[in-house]
Amino acid sequence: MEIEKIIIESLKRKDTHKTFIELDKKDELEKIIPKVKCMKSVGECKYHVVNCFEHSINALRELEIVLNDKYFFPIHLKEHVLNYLDEYVEDGINKLHALKLGIFLHDIGKPDSMTLDETGRVHFTNHEKIGAQIVDNMGIKLELSTETYKLISKYVRHHMILLSLYKKNDLSRKELINVFNLMGEDTIGIILLGYADIVSTIKLLDKSEEVSVLKTYMEYILTNYLYKSNYTHV
Template sequence: MEYVLSVLNEVNKSDDISIYVVGQYIIDRLLGISSNEIEIVIENGFIDAIDRVFQRLDFDNYTKEVRKEVVFLRNKEKNIEIRLIDLKNHVLRDHLQNRVITIDSMALPINLYNEVQHENIIDPYGGLKDLQGKKVRNNLEREDALEISNILKAVRLMSQYNFDMDGKFKDFIVENHGKIETSYSKNITDELFKILKMEKTYYYFKFLDQNLNIFQKIFPEISPMKEVGECKYHVVDVFKHSLYTMEILELIIYSDSYFEEHIRKVYKEHSKEEIALGHSRLEFIKLGAFFHDVGKPSAMKIDETGRTRFRGHEITGAEIIKDMAENLGLSIKERDLLYRLVAKHMIPLVLYKKNDVSGKTLYKMFKELGDDTLDVLLIALADIIATRKLLDPTEEMGKFKIHVEYIANNYLTRFKEVEDISHIITGKNVIKNFDLGEDVLINELIEEVRKAIYNGKIGTSKEAALKFIEGVL
C-alpha cells in the first residue's frame, strides 16, 4: 500500500492534477488499523493521471474494473483494492458532501499520506468528532442519504468498527421509509458482502430489519418469510428462525473450540476460498444459512390432518435464490453455489432422521455435494440447533454435533483421499491391461475402483485396483 501511495504522490506533482485520499483509509489510519483499501479522488486530468499510474505500477497482478467514473484495481495476492474516482467537473468539497456519512467524508491531500493527523485532514462535516464518539452519522438530511447503498454503507461501517448509528440518522431513515425504493446495484451488492465478511452479520441483518425497517427493500423475499413457518418443529416464523440459524452458524464458525481441532482448521481455510473477485466462500455460507428456508412460504401446504407441511421447500427456495442472485449481479459460479447450499441443506438432517451414515450413503452424498460438503454440513447443523433450542432449550445439542463431525471426518479422511486416484490407476493403465469392448466406459471402471477403496474393499495399490477391475469385468 505504501508503494501505491508513493506512486500516486509522484503523479500528483503534475501542475494540472490534484489527488486526494478519502474515506476508509483515513479512518483506519486514525484508529491504528492496517488498511488494505484505498479510495482516491482526482481533480482534473483523470485520464492522464490513470495513464501515469499504470506506467509506474506493475499491473500483472492486478485486475481492473471500470464502473462509470470509477476505476477499480484489485491485487488478489496482496489483498489490495484501489478505487480511483474521476471528479470530472466537480470539486473536492462537492464530492465529500455527496458521500453522505461524516466519517466517510474526510479527505487528505496525497502528499500528506504519511502524515494522517487531525490538522492535515479536510473535514467539512465533523467526521473527526464522530470518529471519536464512535458514531455513524449523515452529514445532511438529504434524500440521497436514503439510497439503499448509502444506508448499507452506514451499517457496514457500524459493523466494521463496532460503532453505533446516530439517533437522528436512524430516525431520518425510519421516518422517510416510504421514499426508499427497492432496487439493486453493484454498490448495494458490494456493501452487502462487506457486511457478510464481518462477525455478527446476523445482528446487522436484524438491525436493518428491526431498527431501520428497510431490509425488505433489499430482499423483498423476507416479507413472506415473516408470515409463515410456525409448525410442529418451529415455534417462530421463518424469518426469525433464519436469523437465529445465522447467529448459531457464526457462533460455531468463529469459535476456536467448537469442532475437533483438525476440522476447525479445515473450516477456517475452506471458508477463505475466493469464489469470485472479493467474495469468499464464508459470505455464501452465511447467505445460504439465512436463506435456507426462503422456499417455505411457496411450499407451504396444510395436509388432511390440519398439519402444516413444507415439503420440497429446499427446491422452491433454490429457484428463488436464482432470481435473487441475478438481481444482485452475482456470477454464474456464485449463483450456482448459493443454489446448491439451499437446495441440499436438508440432506444431513434426512440422514440423521434415518440414522443412516453408512459408507454407501455417505459416498453418494459426497459425490453429490463435492467441495460444498462442509458448507452444507455447517448450515444443516446450525439449522437443527436453531430449531431444537427453541423447541426444548434443555435438549442435548451434542448429538447433532457428533452426527455432523462424523460425516465431516468421513469426508476429510476417507473421501478426499480417493477424489483423485490417478497415482493409483489411470485410464491408460486400464486400456493397457484389459481388452475392453466398445460398451465399457473406462471412467465408470475408475469410479468403481474409487468406491471400493473408499469402502475398504481393496487396498490403495495399482495391483489391487487392477485385480478388482478384472473381477468386475
C-alpha cells in the same frame, strides 16, 4: 452507503445477523430480498416455534457462534473447515460470505411451498428445491457473480441433508458415498448449514441435549469426507 453494499459488507463481519436485524427494523432488508416479507408470515409448525425470518436469523447467529468459538472444531477438522471457508468465489467474496447468505436464505422457499393437510397440519414439501429456484432466478438485488449465486443455490437446495441423515440414523458407507457424490467439494459448507439450521431449531424446543449428538454426527460425516479415501467423491 447503498443498502446492497451494506449487506455485502455485513457478510464479512463476525456478527452479520445483527446487521440483518437492524436493516429489517428500518424496512430496508426486504427492498433487496423481497421474499423477507413473506418469510415473516409462514414457518411455524410442529418443528418450528418461530416464523421463517426469525428462524433464519437464529440459524445465521448459530453459525457465527460456531465460527467465533476457536475450540468448537476438533484439531483434525479445524484447518480443513477454515481453508474451505476462506476459498474465494469471486473478488471480495469467499465461501464463508456465500454460506452466511445461504443460511439466511435456506428457507426462502417455504412461503411458496406451504400446504395444509386434512388435519390442518402445515407442510413445506420441497421447500429446499423451490428455494434454490428462487435463488437461481435471483429475486435478490445484489451484484454477485453467477458462480456465487449458483453456490448459494446449492447450499439452499441441499440444506436438508444432515437432517435426513440424522433422522434415518444411517451413516453407512453406502449412504455417505451417495451424499459425498451429491455435495462434492461443498460438503463442508452444506453440513455446516445443516448443523446451524437444526441447532437453532432444537434449542427453541428445549432439546439442548440433542446438540452434542448432532455435533458428533457432523464431525463424523466431515471426518469421513476428509480422511477416508474410499469415501472420496467422484
